Amino acid sequence: MRKLSRFEKLGVVAAVIIACCFLYMKRFYEPQEKKFKATVAQLNKVIGEVNALNAVPSAVSLRRTLENKKKELAGLKDQMKHIAVSTGDERQLSEMLSRVSRHLAASGLTVLSLTPKGKASDGLLEWNRYELTLSGGYFRYLQFLDRLAAMPDPVKLGAISLQQSEIKPGSPGGAARQLRAIPLQQSEKQTLRITMELFI
Known part of the structure; x- marks a missing residue:
């Protein structure tokens, strides 16, 4: 090797x-x-x-x-404590109802009835509940809602019902039939019966 x-x-x-x-x-x-x-x-x-x-x-x-x-x-x-959220005082209720009435008149709506329905609570505030029945045009009602929204006071609306209303002479409410689709250009010419809950 x-x-x-x-x-x-x-x-x-x-x-x-x-x-x-x-x-x-x-x-x-x-x-x-x-x-x-x-x-x-x-x-x-x-x-x-x-x-x-x-x-x-x-x-x-x-x-x-x-x-x-x-x-x-x-x-x-x-x-x-210094913020007024109480709506239970009779004087306050009268003032608020008066303001609502002025808004209704300014909007061109007619009050058919205003019925107290007692008190209601939503967990934060205790409200005074009213059932309000109105007569007038659709756009006038929208104007009234705008006026309510601009109020500084607490106001709340509940169930709202709109019906076409045929107001007969001498009849405060007239015969009402269920509201159906109405063209917007004609809705102001129709007289509506408006029922809603008002909380103040």
């Missing part, structure tokens, strides 16, 4: 070293690197959770915030 030359010996040694390095990287280094990365990720997660716990305000801070909110609430309640 021939002796290896010096160059060939160096080549064999280099091949052995490379093979050993490859085996080391494959068997030892890469698994350790994966474990290290997983450990770093877990550590970062724990650090994030600890930082989140540190971000929670202390009991003293929470107590101070609660006291400030209570003061704000007391101030708002004090302001609410």
Whole structure:
């Protein structure tokens, strides 16, 4: 068997070293690197959770915030005392009904009946409920609704019924039939009987 030359010996040694390095990287280094990365990720997660716990305000801070909110609430309640939301006073009711009547007259509608229906509550306010029956044109009724919407006082409308009405002489209500589709250009020429709930 021939002796290896010096160059060939160096080549064999280099091949052995490379093979050993490859085996080391494959068997030892890469698994350790994966474990290290997983450990770093877990550590970062724990650090994030600890930082989140540190971000929670202390009991003293929470107590101070609660006291400030209570003061704000007391101030708002004090302001609410000076806002008139009561509609139960007889004088107030008379004034509001008078304003509604003026809006009806200004809109050209005729009041056929106004019937008190007691009180009703919607959870926030207690309302005085009335059933109001009117006679007049459709666009005049829309004008009346616009006037109601512009009122500064709390006003609410309930069930609204529109019927064509044939007003006969000497009859306050006339014979009414159910409203059907009326062309807009003709609707103002029709006399409507309008029944609705009015809450004031």
